[in-house]
Every structure is written in structure tokens, then in C-alpha cells.
Amino acid sequence: MADEIQLGAAIRSAREERGLSLREVARRVGVSPSFVSQVETGKANPSVGTLYALVGVLGTSLDDLIGAAGSNGAPVAPAGIPDRPSADRVPPSVGEQPGRTWPPVDVPLQTATDRKRLQMTGVVWERLTHDHDPYVDFLHVEYAPGSASCAPEELMRHGGREYGHVLSGRLEVQIGFETYEVGPGDSIHFDSTTPHRLSNPHDEPCRAIWFVIARSGDDRPTGYA
Secondary structure: OOEEEOOHHHHHHHHHHOOOOHHHHHHHHOOOHHHHHHHHOOOOOOOHHHHHHHHHHHOOOHHHHHHHHOOOOOOOOOOOOOOOOOHHHOOOOOOOHHHOOOOOOOOOOOOHHHOEEEEOOOEEEEEOOOOOOOOEEEEEEEEOOOOEOOOOOOOEOOOOEEEEEEEEOOEEEEEOOEEEEEOOOOEEEEEOOOOEEEEOOOOOOEEEEEEEEOOOOOOOOOOOO
16 A cells, blocks of 8 residues: 655654744744644644645745655755756756756656555645656645645645646646536646646545646756657
8 A cells, every 4th residue: 555654744844944933834824833733743634735835834845845754754955955956957968968957766666555645635645756856746646525725715826837637536627717627538737826726526536647847936857848
């Protein structure tokens, strides 16, 4: 079965590393200090939108938190100190290895039984890559009946572009002022800087493959189609 990730300790470590109080983080995210405390102690799961907000306030990335959670909550490096090369080192062709910006792939195979699994409020993400990829999030997502990525009045927005393909069930995707129903076999893509919300108002779970490029807002490597 998938490897359940406990983000609470990693979130607390990142907060303390930056010298932020529970109250200050809660104020910036727009939740109560007690809720942040419950998330840190594993007593509550944030929504997708709240998790994105926490990542932004802490100046880190979701992948960094996942990595820290897998290392017993070790301190998380600020997003301003990335492990990726700068854009000016991007090679003109993939074949030029010395300046390569793509991280090395140590383990190319991600087995179904060994996925990193992140449980949120009504939503489960499973990472489909074994190693951290600084440019891409490749995910299997599941939205339980009645679940949503955020509240209707608090649409999400962040850097990157998203591509989704529904495997089973149906998902409502609101992008700006338009709402689309995505069913089995359907696909959707959009600019993540546009306010958006994913929800499942139906009676059966929705399972989908989700692909996010440059969620942190960084440019894609040169020549990446």
C-alpha cells in the first residue's frame, strides 16, 4: 500500500526554522492558531487550498515538505535557496550534459505499492514519481464525494499550469467564472494563476491523474514543450 505522509512535523519544523509563531502563521493563512496546531500534531488535515497557503507563508514547496516528512521532519530549506540550477545554466539542447538542469533520476520506477500518499480533507494525493522533481508534480488524486480543494468563496491560485485526466467518477473544475464537469476519459488544462477550485459534488469518488508544471512559479527549462 502507499506510504502515508505525515506533514505536521515538517510544517512545524519549517515554521520554527523561520521564527514564526503559530498565531502569525494562522493570521497570514486566514485560519485559527488552534487549527494550525492541530495540523502540526496530526490531529487535523488541511484542505488543498490551506496547504498551498501554508506552503506560501512558510516560503517553501510542497515537495520540500514531503521530503522533510520522509526524513522525520528535518528542517526544510527556504524556497529562496533552491536545489535546482538557475535558468541561465539551461543548455540549448538536451544532449549537452554538463549544464543539464533536469535533476538526475536515481530511481526511474515508482511502484503502485510504494507511492508517497498525502491525506487532506476529503482529498488524497499520491505522488507518481519516486524522486523529487523541481519542475513537475505528477500525481494520482482522489476526491471523495462532497469534497473540494477549497471553499467556494476562497478560490486557489498559484504559479504553473495544470493538466488533468479523469479516470473514474466526475470532477467539477471552476476556472475563473466558468465551471466545467470533467468525466471519465475527459481532460482539462489551465493556467494555475487563474483562480480555480476542484470539487466532487457527486455520490461516487473521483480518481484522476494530475500534472502540474512549475507550481512554484519558476520558468520551465528552455525547449520544454
